[in-house]
Amino acid sequence: MADRKRVMPYPKERILEDAAFSRELAPTRLLALLLPVWQVEVRATVTDGRPYELIERYIERGIAEGALGTKEELAAFLALDEPIVDRALRFLHAVGHVVEREGRLTLTELGRRSQRDDRYYFVKREDRRKLYFDAFASRPLTRSYYDAGAVTLPPADEVMSLVADSGQPPFQMLCNPGGFRREALRELANHTDRERYNLPVRIEQPESLQEDLVYLPLYVVRAVDRRGAVRYLAYSQAGAEADPEFTELCEKTPGIREVLDIADLAVDPERQESQVTEWCRRRGFEQVEPVRLDEGGWQVTLPAEAFGPKRIPHYRIGSFAVLSTCLLRIRCEDKELRERALLERVGSYVTRRSGVTAADLDGRVDRVARQLELTADVPEVRRMAADAGETKLAGRLDELLAGPVE
């Protein structure tokens, strides 16, 4: 269990609830995949940018706008010590923003461009950096995948231990469909939305020095929408919300889509039934009748006694149990208990988190109510809280209804 937690930073039930109650899909299966990703060491002449710092910004503006052309003039104008201005100018000269012509300082083209865009550009020749590309379309990964604190991209020789430790469902590697598409590097030059893809401002003559295959852990939720179309939502370590790029990759890339479809076709309904029955039996509900839903999922409706301390916790009412070949939705027939669960979950949400807004709360209440098969909005929950004697919660909801809270 602990190992599984280490791979993905959230419980899998949370993404199933996201698919079911935020996106109104019917989840039928959860798969754990390791998506091959090219980690490419790129050498290029790169123009990168960062926000200006205060002194350097005003020194450059002083030169550009104030026609201040010497270290002494700048120091006097900004009331800074000359050595400080001198050292700042050394940096600006070294980075290619400022030159001296006939004894006067002027901005270079790079300096002027930086001023125009209000971004401190710097050119790194022989820059070496590692970029990630998915191994199917060789498209660059978005910025969040470069956060080493959140996302692990183990290489092939380490991925086996991850697979071995990964628990249920086991992480399965997808095979790499081919080599790295080198043109992808040239395409970077014209890539739009560079910020989102963690790309420098300008990249010239990119050259691949080394390509290593690494693997990105993904949860893929197979779900069916209202029109009966099958969706494959991909969730990564970067967050408990479906990643649009990887979702598209899973749904539209032939090599992946087919394998996912086959994985579903290959499941034996009898095996699913026996897994569901076994799940109920272990919890002492031999008498309840699990139901197979049209979309392919299963559900079981349990009495109120099934929930509580040392039994199924209240927060799992309406949620899912992940079985190896299917998902089982856990319902509760007792409306009163479901209402209590709603109050508990809303209470926990508003007290544990800071900076909750009324809009956040609306969305949360809506989602949890749907999970619990209740119809309720915030005023309704507030009324329920008051009726149940939960004055603290009612008070907190009043505050939130009144306006944003720090």
Next chain:
Amino acid sequence: MYPPVALPAPVALVPGRPLAARLVQHAERYPGLLPSGVTQLVSELNGYPQGVAATVDEPRNGGDHSLLLHTRTYVVRLFVTRSGDAYTVAGINPMQLADQHRLASGALMLRAEWHAKLEPREVPPGFRAQWDVVHNGWTALRNRPADRRAVTEPGPAHTRYLDRLDRLIDATQRIAGERQNAPASYPYGKVESVAERRYSAEGVYAFHIVGKRFPVRNKYVGIRGARDYRGQVRRVEGDRVLVRFDRLIDRKELPEQGELEETAGDVVHTKRREAVRLLRTQRERNRSLLPVLVDHRLKPVQDVSDRPGEELDEDQLAAFRMALGVQDLALVLGPPGTGKTRTISEIARACALAPDRGPVLVTSHTNRAVDNVLVKLPKDVVVIRVGSEGKVDPDGRQFLLEQLAADLRREAIGRAETALRGYATLPQARQWLPVLAQRTEAMAAAFGALVQERHELERIRYAAGGPVRDRITELRAGLAGQDQLLARRHGELGLLVSRDERARARRWWPPFAALARAAARRRERRITACRAQFDTAAAEAGRLRTEIATAEHHLNVVIHDVPPVRAARQAAALAEQRFVASRDEVEQALRAIRSLVAAVDALPAVAIEGDPAQVLDILRRLNAWLPGRLDVLAAREKLLAEWRVGISGAVDQLYPELIRYADVIGATCIGSASRTELADVEFDLAIVDEAGQIGTADVLIPLVRARRAVLVGDHRQLPPFVGDGVADWADGTGDAETTALVTKSTLEMLVDEVPGSHVVRLTRQRRMPRVIADFISDMFYDGTLRTMVERTPDTSLFAKPLAFVDTSGLPERERAESAAPGGRKGTVNHAEARVLGALAEYYHRRGVEWALIVPYAAQVKLIAELLGRSIRDSDAIDGNIGTVDSFQGGERDVILYGFTRSNRRGSVGFLDELRRANVAFTRAKQQLVLVGDMDMLLRATDTRFRELATSLRDHVRDTGDVRKYAEFMTDLEGLR
């Protein structure tokens, strides 16, 4: 991607017996996904020109290997037929995730010409399965070496060294933790804010202590149950304890009631461990550090031509050049007073002023040592001190990052506000621009009119002039001709003179010398003749001018009252007046503009009364230039207003930039790792001062952060401080290298191991009087220390700069030591305390710079209490009395030192560490006064100490001043 394997000959596939039935089953479940039979399979396999991904499955249950072919949607399992001529197709199954997983672990790209045969007997003769080719390819794939790792592991010797350091750090932390098990705590009943002088955003609060126990000044305390709050006791006032916290603390965060508890803090251990980790993962900036420390392998020192800003002696200069040229690590050994600090500041300055060198980290174990160096750096070096305000020396506070940033911000805001007032009149100046332009044109028009009137006057004058006018005309024509002639003569003369000069400058071959002399004489004659002609022409021109002037005068007389002339003259005079008036107006406009921008700009000067045509030209250019200039000034005003807003933001926004611009950053070893802003600074050089006192675990913290390093110090002075528990632990390991790591500084461990090219010894001291220095030189520096200073002795109290007040003559019960009171550790000596206190008071009253050094904290406390009765300034007492450890690196005119020990046993305790004596004695610039029981010191059981005492006795007897306690006290009393 997959390694390719090509089967050279065609391969036949034959359906296995159950294949057809299985395919029918699959077709129901996976419609359209799988081939209907071997014929379709072969056709699809041959459709992949690059081949298909293939893996080999190990035999199951004693069976055979199988070959798996993977297309995008299905997997084909093949077995070699019994005769080895073909493959049987055992199954075709949809591609499952497990198949993907297997493929991802490695596959071959198998290319072949596939043939479908419905029966084994249909396989043509000569066909083979070519299993050996497949199997060889598969075996090669399995045996492929593992990926090369990017980071190579450190070698075994380096790993052992790092492991040893890690164990040492763990043990130190554990032992410190054990001692902290029951930290002293002080309950408080109330917290209040205080008005305390502060330089940064750190919080200072007063805690009202409940109970009788109080923490002592300078102790580090935290708040029980809140690990993040750590501060230092600044003062104890009644029941109030003032604590300065390490960071800004919101008053609301502090519990109203709670407990202060003494802390040790584990940040030190964390930073030490981090340094070792950087070395282990080879992320240290000085990539030669492990080879230097472990293998004693160093790169050669490069020659440099830098010159110091101040004069250095020969040794200092050698150290300076070595430090600038060293590629990895160098050592500078500096006995007391040999100018280590001066050398360090010159090294730092040379690095700072060379634009291609990176910043310098000046670091040491103590804040005081760091600040000692910083204050001596020249003004043109940008210095930043990083540290906690409460701990930085008062001298070093001026460089404190927080204070520098605050000062810079305040100064910039103030000056911007003043300057902005100067820009306020720009709009008025701009209003004057069209006025100036218009007045310039008016002046031009007036000037045009004036010129015209003058011409007219001239014309009329001539018209009225008659014969006089004709005479003038004639004379002028004559003058013009004469001027032409004069110009011609001038030209000829110039030519002749220059030709003559050239000829005279030539060296003539002797046979032609006579000819040349004749030619020269000829030229001289011609020049004389030409000059005479020129003079004649000049005289004629002068005559003509005089005659014209006379004629003009005559003309004026003749035409003076002629009416048209008079009218024209009046008109010209009027035009003149108008012109002058217009010029005054221009000047007024210019003056107005100039004064309106004077606060922010100096406009170019215009000499308005000069030649009007030139003045007008300048004015027109000024008119064209001024609007643009005012635009620039307006832009500056806007910029300045925005700068004021920008710089008025949070002061800490300036920190990263100031750090980036710093030439020298000063921090303690631990401090160099504790600011996030420093993490990215690529230090070129780390200069570690007092390195003889710093153990390896600590010195590594700055060393991993700089490309190169210089350790400056003296291993003959105090070694690193080691807690008892840690020394015992090290002894317990039975590992000599661990013990060395604990007890010796890195400097000491390296000094005899690295090549001589990487060590410079400073040998010329300029602090101590010769009599002290000679003793020290013989005792500690093998006689190498030379004295380069002459001190004029103050003989008011002692006849010589080295004096010994001997307590041996006192009765034993008076002179003897006693245990520290209150059951505390240590030793006190009341007789010594009295004389030392009296001496301190004597020097303090005379305004002499003094320090009192004793080995035991208990003795320090005793003397401080005694002195507290006569000296009210507690800072003076705190700052001048201490144990040896707190004075290393410092110096005073007068040093008072008391040995404290006096017992029958001849026990000198930890005085057997002779290096303490070295430090204590060598702080003196004028006078060293030692107080002790000489008889007992000479009887010391420790051999080395006894030898030192004997040498000292002989040296003081020969060159110093020995005084008996009782009579000296009487003398001293008399002087009070």
